[in-house]
Amino acid sequence: MWSLGENGAAPSEQDDSWVGCAKATRAFDKEMVGSLRGDMDTLLVFASLFSAVVTAFVIESYPGLSGTSSADSSAALIQLLLLREPERTATIAASSSAASTSSIWINGLWFSSLVLSLNTVLGAVLVKQWLGEYELVTCSTTRASPREQVALRQLTFDSFGRWRVATIAEYLPVQLICALFLFFAGLVWLVWTLNAVVAIVTSALVGISTLFFLSTTLLPSFFDLCALCSPQSWLCFYLSRRIRRIF
Template sequence: MKAKDINRFETGALPSTAQSQTQGWDSSDAWSTCAKALRDHDETVIKDWKEEIDTLLVFAGLFSAILTAFNIESYQLLQADTGNAVVLLLSQISTQLDSFSVNAGFINSTQTRLGPASPFHASPSAVRINTFWFSGLVCSLMSASLGILVKQWLREYLGGASNISRESIRIRQYRYDGMIKWRVPEIIACLPILLQMALVLFFAGLLDLLWSLHPVVAAVITVIVAAAMAFTVVTTFLPPLFADCPYKSPQSWIICVLIQSIRRSIIVLASHCYSYFWQFGLDPFTSNIDISVKISDAVRAWLHPLFLSKPYTSWKEREMGHVGSLAPALDSSTLAGADAMFMDDAFLDAVIRPCMKDIELTSALRCLDRMVIRRAPGS
């Protein structure tokens, strides 16, 4: 490319169509490459989504079947037991027959008549158990229904994606913008959350039932369920707090977004308070001018980078923000780990040695030290 063409790019003045054709600026291949790259990216992402949805549908089906079996038994607790009424009536008849006495040709019964049956009221435990289990069943079925709908949406999104014309690229981008606008990724992220809610509701109803039956059995199951729930909660909250934590999930990302929103609100509030105090001369540190200036500078230095930082929109973007400062250490660990994984001299000469020339000296020395120690006899 000529220097004048570079200047045109820098100034935003692109050559005309006729000029581009005469100078070899044919962009059709570039658009085709762009279309193929976008199509491959979409197919990869949607394939991953479909595989995850298929797994969730299998779990939702099995879980709904199990929960339905429990609901068939539990809903009877909300109805009057007709078997008990029959037993009570037969007992009354038997008592009356035993109480018959014959006096002067008369047959009398000393047993009083059975009074009217009291209205049936379901126990509070039965109401809670059915509320938990039927709510869990609804959440599970909702997750399955949404999963089927999402798979239909994704199929329509890829419709006509085999074409690589300019028009197909525009249609693809139009669909992609619509998918982001109408929160399709967020809806997909809600599917496992619905199943987690259904599982929690099932455990709540199960523990309520067991505590009404036998305390020892209930105590043992409560400990097991509490341990499982504690593990789930801890692994959900760790990724938002530690960037290198691998326990990433949709529910963890929701918590990460909430933390970022709260952090951003606190920063904005602190910035407004700082501006208010120092704009109107309300110096909270008037007792000592030097200290107030130092504190002012410290607060400004703390707020400025935080205020300019933008919230992360994905796990990958968050990781990229942390990887930059760890690049030398990661380069060293990558090469040393590759050598430890393969332990191949040919791979060492052909791959690792050239790569070590591109990393910092301290990282290369650290990597070399680890490889020498690992390859030393008796290590």
């Protein structure tokens, strides 16, 4: 039997359709928001831990940017060699300059990595805030009629897509991947200034990781129905299509 609706009248079949539509869209929005929020939570944990790791390395390496202590010791060594072995003075000065250049590059890579990882944290926090506002509008129970709820939800959903919120959330991990490889580059550069054996092992491991990443990124552009699709692989695919159109 029909239950009485507004104004004491039995609800029409059209009203039931709007109720069903409102329930379906609310369920869809809850699932979408929950999935994106879970991804952002995972990204926040990893980005925060990675930022802490990079910060530990930066704390140890950034004093080399000033070069005060190394410059003083180099000057003293050069003065001593001028008295004993003048021919070695140029060699010591050159090696001191090379070390300063390495320190600049290593710190530049690590500081860039730290900034990108912190930007990822910032982006994830912003996305969680946007999701909260979206959920507040689309998933909360209001006194509006089902038809009005569906209309309001559609306006919000269209705005959500127009401003590329899901796309921003999708490409935040790519920024963190860039930060990771910048850290790898600085790490390899550092170990090559310390020990050749350790540098070879570290470079080999980083090279394997880089090769695996590049392979899984590029393969979807050359094979149909490849299961290795990712945001960065789609980006490479779109870029390859643009290049093919140009040439």
